[in-house]
Structures are given as C-alpha cells and as structure tokens.
Amino acid sequence: MRERFPGEIITHTARAEAEETVDKNLRYAQILEILSNREMTAKEIAVEMCRKHYTPTAERNFVSPRLTELGRKGIVEPIAKKKCQFTGKSVSVWRAV
Secondary structure, eight states: OOOOOTTHHHHHHHHHHHHHTOOHHHHHHHHHHHHTTOOBOHHHHHHHHHHTTSSSSOOGGGTHHHHHHHHHTTSEEEEEEEEOTTTOSEEEEEEEO
C-alpha cells in the first residue's frame, strides 16, 4: 500500500464532485465556436469565453482540461508554442482539426 498525503482523499473527492457539475458537451461547443478558424492559447480562449459570458472569469482552468480532452479525441491539436501575453510563459497554441 502506498503512502497517502494529508488531505489526498478529500482533494480527489472534491475534484470529482466539481467535475460532475461541468456540462462538458456545452463547454466543448463553446471552445470550438471560439476556436473556429483561429489559433489560440488556453488563456486566450478563456478570456474570450469570459467576454461572451460563458464563464464567470477568464481563468484558464475553465478551458485547459477540456482542451486536453478534445485533443485526446482528435478534435483539436496543439500546433505551436508562443509566449503568453498574460503570464510571459511558453504555452501551447491550439486549433480545431
């Protein structure tokens, strides 16, 4: 049996509960609408989603997990890296396939 970290079970439970509240199909559709014929980072998509009132804030965590899922399904793909205008970090640029 592996060693558990303090709060690990609570963290996993909370994450699972939060995951259940997300309408993934709606979020997928919103992301694909925004990405339509564009190449954008997760943060850029998040900013646009907030602007359209799809999300309450421009937090990239509204987008990033769904991009990963869409990528695994072959619907979007990372095509390049660039320096994020918000964080200054190197990030992936995504497009719809």
